[in-house]
Amino acid sequence: MKALLLAAPGVLRYVDVPEPRPGPDEVLVRVEAVGICGSDVHGMDGSSGRRIPPLIMGHEAAGTIQAAGAAVSGWRAGQRVTFDSTVWCGQCVFCHAGRVNLCDRRQVLGAATDEHRRDGAFAERIAVPARILVEVPESVSLTDAALTEPLSVAVHAASRAPVEGAEHVLVVGTGIIGLLLIQVLRARGCPSIVAVDLSPDRLDRAMAVGATQVIRADEENVLDAIAAATGGRGPEVAFEAVGVQPTIALATSAVRKGGTVVLVGNLAPSVVLPLQVIVSRELTLAGTAALAGELPEALALIESRRVDVAGLVSEVAPLRDGAAWFERLRAPGTDLLKVILRP
Numbered sequence: 001m002k003a004l005l006l007a008a009p010g011v012l013r014y015v016d017v018p019e020p021r022p023g024p025d026e027v028l029v030r031v032e033a034v035g036i037c038g039s040d041v042h043g044m045d046g047s048s049g050r051r052i053p054p055l056i057m058g059h060e061a062a063g064t065i066q067a068a069g070a071a072v073s074g075w076r077a078g079q080r081v082t083f084d085s086t087v088w089c090g091q092c093v094f095c096h097a098g099r100v101n102l103c104d105r106r107q108v109l110g111a112a113t114d115e116h117r118r119d120g121a122f123a124e125r126i127a128v129p130a131r132i133l134v135e136v137p138e139s140v141s142l143t144d145a146a147l148t149e150p151l152s153v154a155v156h157a158a159s160r161a162p163v164e165g166a167e168h169v170l171v172v173g174t175g176i177i178g179l180l181l182i183q184v185l186r187a188r189g190c191p192s193i194v195a196v197d198l199s200p201d202r203l204d205r206a207m208a209v210g211a212t213q214v215i216r217a218d219e220e221n222v223l224d225a226i227a228a229a230t231g232g233r234g235p236e237v238a239f240e241a242v243g244v245q246p247t248i249a250l251a252t253s254a255v256r257k258g259g260t261v262v263l264v265g266n267l268a269p270s271v272v273l274p275l276q277v278i279v280s281r282e283l284t285l286a287g288t289a290a291l292a293g294e295l296p297e298a299l300a301l302i303e304s305r306r307v308d309v310a311g312l313v314s315e316v317a318p319l320r321d322g323a324a325w326f327e328r329l330r331a332p333g334t335d336l337l338k339v340i341l342r343p
Contacts, residue, residue, distance in 0.1 A: 002343065003123035004322040006053045009046035012323035017056065020119075020127040024071035027130050029081060033146040034121045035060035036322070036339045038175060040110065041329045042267060049269070052112040058122035058341075059085035059109040062136055062145035072130045082148045082299070084132040085109050086290050087118060101156070101290040108290075122322060124343040134295040137303050143316060143340055144302055147180075147309040151298040152291035153264075154180035158188065159294075160286040161237040161260045168192040168230035171211070172251045173241035173265060174202040176312060176338055179209055181239055181264070183307040186210035194229045196222065196250065201335055209308065217250070226254045235259065243267035252277055252285075260284040312338050319343040 003017045022028045037060055043051035051057060062082040068075050075081075088095050088103035095103050109128070110120020120126070136145040154177055163169055169190045171178050174197040185193050186209075195206035195214045203214040213229045215222060227234055234256035240248050243265025251261050252274055261283060278285065301307040314336040317325055325339045 001124040002319070003056050004058070004319055004341070005122075006044055006051060006055045006057055008053050010044060011053075012044070012326055014320045014322065017123065020123075020125055022067065022069045022127040023129075024069040025129055025131070026069045026127045027065050027072055027075055027081075027133065028067040028125055028127050029061075029063045029083070030066050030125055031061050031121050031123060031343050032063040032142040033061065033316075033340050033342055034058045034319075035146045035150065036325065036329060036341065037150065038177075039266070041326060044326065048267075050111050050113055050116075052117075055110070055112045055117075056119040056122050057110040058120035059111070060146050060149045061121035061126070062142040062148070063126075064142075066125065068130070075130050075133065080136040080138070080142060080145070081133045082136055082145045082295065083109075083128050083134065084291065084295060085149050087129055087132060090131055099292055101292040122319060122341065124319075134299060136299065140299065140303050141310075143313065144309050145299070146340055147312070147338065148295055148298045148302065149291070150176055151180050151184075151301065151307060151309060152294040153177060153288075154184045155294040155298050155301070156291045157181060157239060157262055157264045157288040158184045160288045161239075161262050163188055163190055163237055166190060166236040168194065168235040170226060170230070170235040170238040170251065170254055171195045171206075171241060172217075172238060172247050172254075173197060174199070174206045174211075174214075175241065177264060178239075178241040179205055179312060179337075180307065180309075181241060182206055182210045184301070187301060187306045192230065192235075194226060194235065196226070205312075205337075209311070217247075222250065223254055230256075237262065239264055241265050245271045249274060252283060255283060257281045258283070260286060262286045262288055264288050313340055314338055316340045316342060
């Protein structure tokens with residue numbers, strides 16, 4: 001079969017690879033749509049340590065079942081499905097607690113650290129355990145369904161803080177996850193959602209999907225602007241959806257005393273935290289990793305149109321052209337959001 005292979009750091013090739021052979025508890029899925037994630041774009045050069053070639057990347061996907069292993073029940077050929085990006089064991093203490101994203105034996109589709117390596121969905125077909133599947137309703141296109149995984153990441157992040165009772169919420173960074181977070185927060189009834197970014201285009205998108213106010217991150221008095229937009233006290237909860245030093249510093253400085261900062265972005269491997277700000281203002285820091293069973297909720301949000309994922313898709317292109325689209329996504333100042341590839 002054909003696949004888009006990360007053959008060397010920064011080098012993608014459309015090549016023939018061996019056909020995956022599903023195990024007894026796995027299904028073979030024909031991939032119909034797969035999204036290019038920002039972690040793929042930023043990690044393909046080897047800088048993140050999470051995309052070590054040779055590797056088939058890709059973890060945001062949907063397709064149809066072609067075959068099922070002998071031990072699989074409840075699934076049949078022809079069913080439309082999407083799946084978790086984490087292959088969890090279902091047996092460890094974390095899986096039993098419902099925290100499958102922290103599974104002791106987890107593998108991550110399209111990632112390649114020593115402990116998590118597993119080929120992903122930039123391919124015509126992929127074999128995945130039946131336990132990580134979710135059926136896609138007929139009313140949801142498979143292109144939209146490919147965004148179920150990133151939407152689930154946003155849903156999971158929103159669950160890491162007490163947003164339902166919050167008067168003001170801040171989202172720092174309006175890339176795909178930030179824009180999905182805004183929609184999830186709006187669906188959960190947050191009355192004031194302030195978005196911060198450097199890009200005017202992305203801030204316009206943030207307003208279009210539900211932010212109540214947007215602020216340029218390079219404003220001279222950005223902290224004063226955030227305070228003014230949140231009743232003079234700052235937001236109760238801030239979501240940091242970039243993962244670099246300046247934006248983490250902004251989120252922790254902007255949130256009110258006793259507030260919560262949810263760290264969603266994951267670009268830099270390490271940052272310096274403003275310890276005195278966190279301690280003296282008694283802030284809560286919450287990390288968030290992938291998703292933990294939110295696929296059905298995310299699909300329901302897509303099906304009900306409470307979250308618009310189609311509006312975030314910049315382009316749908318053939319998988320064979322994937323290398324060129326990666327180059328466009330890596331270009332400085334790109335206006336592309338989500339590119340979907342079709343094998």
